[in-house]
Amino acid sequence: MTDRYAVIGNPIAQSKSPLIHGLYAQATGQDIDYGKIEGPLGPGGFAQAVDAFRAEGGRGLNITAPFKLDAFAYATERSQRAELAGAANAMTFDGERVVADNFDGVGLVRDVTRNLAVPMTGRRVLVLGAGGAARGALLPFLAERPAELVIANRDVDKARELARIGAAEGGSVAACGYADLAGQRFDLVFNATSASLRAERPPVPAGVFAASALAYELAYGKGLTPFLRLARESGVERIADGVGMLAEQAAEAFLWWRGVRPDTADVIRTLTVPLV
Ligand code: NDP
Missing domain, CATH: 3.40.50.10860 (Leucine Dehydrogenase, chain A, domain 1)
Structure with a gap:
């Protein structure tokens, strides 16, 4: 049957x-x-x-x-x-x-590390958003042993909650608001906010993308979202969506x-x- x-x-x-x-x-x-x-x-x-x-x-x-x-x-x-x-x-x-x-988090890590061939180990990783998708990605991301994992969210308490969960599992996760990102640069930047679903962009400073960074939009099928456009305008060559x-x-x-x-x-x- x-x-x-x-x-x-x-x-x-x-x-x-x-x-x-x-x-x-x-x-x-x-x-x-x-x-x-x-x-x-x-x-x-x-x-x-x-x-x-x-x-x-x-x-x-x-x-x-x-x-x-x-x-x-x-x-x-x-x-x-x-x-x-x-x-x-x-x-x-x-x-x-x-x-x-x-399987959301493991699926994301597999896409980044295998399909896109971008390693996370030893790299500086920024996650924008602290909702369900960011939560699911937390431990799979830590398992890749990034040099740094930062979670930025408008509601910083939600980001702090994820940092606590990460710490309880033996990982180091920093939580912050968007304004705290000024002057920081990351090798991988994930847009795990739902802003793109409304054609909006999280208030991330354009300078967060390191040279040769990967900008990854978790939403899919939306083409060049405002987040990916910002990345491209900041000189980022590697961009991907969540397909x-x-x-x-x-x-x-x-x-x-x-x-x-x-x-x-x-x-x-x-x-x-x-x-x-
Ligand atoms: P949630 O509703 O759980 O979380 C939404 C998050 O987005 C919150 O952190 C919220 O911040 C933030 N946010 C919303 N609007 C804005 C804005 N304008 N500026 C800044 N932050 C904003 O959503 P999910 O975690 O379920 O989904 C997030 C994204 O991931 C969606 O685009 C979804 O389509 C995608 N996704 C993709 C999958 C895939 O297989 N490719 C699977 C699952 C999700 P605050 O807490 O401050 O309100």
């Missing part, structure tokens, strides 16, 4: 996950059916939708905004990554067991569910929107 999977979010029409998992299934010869579910936004709506999917025999879900915290709460078991992120982007069902994981992160986190979930890791190159090529 064909195993059923889906992505749940709200809105969900824009999701590329069915296309991505369909291509992975084709390439690996896996017999799966992957759909999309618009989760109801009211109280209990997420749990009801997941209950129904499980009752129909669903094997696993990807979770996108705004349900990553609900998925974390729904699970009966959570990976350490999900625990530390406080959020889940994938679940698998096995009878009464619901196991949650979070590779999307493809890599999906590949990690696919591996987790099916035991085979699909190659991501074709999916990245298919989904890439030129950065102009």
Whole structure:
């Protein structure tokens, strides 16, 4: 029997996950059916939708905004990554067991270090934003042993909270506001704010990009976002958006569910929107 999977979010029409998992299934010869579910936004709506999917025999879900915290709460078991992120982007069902994981951070690191071939070890890394995506990236980033990891956020308390989590895991993370970035330069700068989704830019000083820096926009499919434009205008040659992160986190979930890791190159090529 064909195993059923889906992505749940709200809105969900824009999701590329069915296309991505369909291509992975084709390439690996896996017999799966992957759909999309618009989760109801009211109280209990997420749990009801997941209950129904499980009752129909669903094997696993990807979770996108705004349900990553609900998925974390729904699970009966959570990976350490999900625990530390406080959020889940994938679940698998096995009878009464619901196991949650979070592949966003590992997907991002894989895209940067393998696909883009930009090492993080020994480099100065700046993360803009302290929401769910930054949280998920925290430990995978620390595992790469950067020389420095700085998290800047408008609400500095949220950045401090991530710095505390990092310290509790034995890593060194500095938290600051945007004004504190003046005069500092970084080798890798990640825009993990949601500003680009509204065609806005976090108030980052143009001088934060070191010569030969990588500027990475976590949002995808938006072309040259205001953040990437600033990077380019500052002379940065290496810019990327989050399409590779999307493809890599999906590949990690696919591996987790099916035991085979699909190659991501074709999916990245298919989904890439030129950065102009
Ligand atoms: P959250 O809503 O959890 O966090 C939003 C963050 O953005 C907060 O730190 C907030 O700061 C900051 N922010 C919002 N607007 C601005 C602004 N105008 N200026 C400065 N800071 C701002 O979002 P997520 O962490 O879930 O998502 C962040 C980004 O990552 C999105 O673009 C999303 O599309 C992308 N993403 C990409 C994925 C991929 O696979 N490529 C996967 C997951 C996310 P404050 O706390 O001060 O309000």
